[in-house]
Amino acid sequence: MEQNNSTNPKTLLKAISPQRVIWPILIGFVAVIYLLVKDFEPGTFDLIEFSWITLIGLFIAFLMMxxxxxxxxxxxxxxxxxEFSWRKTFRIIMLWEFTSAITPSAIGGTSFAILYLNKEGLNLGKSSAVVMATSFLDELYFIIMLPLILLVLDWQQLFLLNAENTSSLASSLLFLILxxxxxxxxxxxxxxxxxxKNPRGLKWLLLWIFKLPILRRWKQGANQAGTDIIESSKDLKNKNYIFWLKAFFATFCSWTARYWVVNSILLAFWCCKYSSLxxxxxxxxxLLMWIMMLISPTPGGSGFSEWVFTKYLGDFIPEAGLSITLALIWRLISYYPYLFIGAYMLPKWIKENF
Known part of the structure; x- marks a missing residue:
């Protein structure tokens, strides 16, 4: 039988080649340097005061991750x-995050996730079911949280519609987010x-859509996705509500902790001395930034993430140069570690499993 390209060791080795790891790092640092040169003003770093608050805030940021x-x-x-021990689960998550970090945000690491789970001992059908379930839970978190946020916060302030001289930016962000x-x-x-409800009907719909000339080249991938959904459905349909509540609670804690990293960083450098937090x-x-980052064509949103940080959280930070610096610290804590951990772990994992 011909080996599927996504399970080919050479494909995996190519995915962690030095070029793949270096590109997101280079893109991110080039974006930061450009923004610093563009907006830096003398005396910017005089606003930073290192203290016990700084250490505590940074510690909390790492704790949130x-x-x-x-x-x-x-x-x-x-x-x-x-099915997996905590040690094996940690390895799978780190590999999964690494793949997400070196692929565009819209693609993510799910294409390799099924392979990781399958090679660690799950059959292909259950591996597909688990990956589909994680995707379902992640999307459910975003779909629930945005309306809740709009109910309790000033949506004009949330979308920057009251900010001066940012009307075009605010309008673009609003349409992009919606x-x-x-x-x-x-x-x-x-x-x-x-x-x-109807996995076979969805597979039929996918194949019908991918008959269009512009999409025909991806028809084989759509067929595989449909097959994965059918296999996943068999395993997920009969789970009780306790199972889904526990899984969603873990999802909620994970995503919420990720977002509190920035809150911790801003607290660490005591930006509340200059503007209330x-x-x-x-x-x-x-939450809105993460939705916007999904359109980024760069690996892991590199470059685009730093820019969005400075534009969308800049009114909580007194100087543009300082906001760029904090954006870099944010990425150093929440993004770059996965690049290095994954680059270390994946070659060994490939050697053991192939």
Missing amino acids: ALRDFGYMARLRILTEN GAYLLKLAYLIVLSYGLF DHLMIFARQ
Whole structure:
């Protein structure tokens, strides 16, 4: 039988080649240097005061990332019904995050996730089911949280509609976020229908859509996706509500902890000395930032993420140069570690499993 390209060791080795790891790092640093040169003003770093608050805030930021990874690990154990040990679960999550970090945000690491789970001992059908379930839960978190945020916060402030001299930027961000939200909602509805109601009907629809000339080249991938959904549906349909509540709670903790990293960084450098820190608003804007980052064509959103940080959280930071510096610290804590951990772990994993 011909080996599937996604399971070919050479393909995996290419995915972690030095070029793949270096590109997101270079793109991110070039973006930061450009923004610093463009907006830096003398005396910017005089605003930073290092103190015990700085150390405590940075410690909390790293703690939030640890909680985020623990939430992902707990969810994976729930979805696999404790099939994996904590050690093996940690390895899978780190490999998964590494793949996400070196691919465009819209693609993510799910294309390799099924392979990781399968090679660690799950059959292909259950591996597909677990990956589909994680995608379903992640999208559900975003779909639920945005309306809740709009109910409790000033939506004009949330979307920067009151900011001076940013009318065009605010309008662009608003349409971008709403468009991304509607796409997520549509994806969640289609995925839910396929997983829990009519998987064969969804596969038929996918194949019909991918008969279009512009999409025909991806028809084989659509066929495989449809097959994965059918296999996933068999395993997920009969799970009880306790199973889904536990899995969603782990998802909620993981994503929420990820967003509190920025709150912790702003607290660390005591930006509240210069402007009050509305932690709920900062959290809400990160939710919207993450939705916007999905359109980034760069690996892991490099470059685009730093720019969005400075534009969308800049009114909580007194100087543009300082906001760029904090954006870099944010990425150093929440993104770059996965590049290095994954680049270390994946060659050894390939050698052991192939």
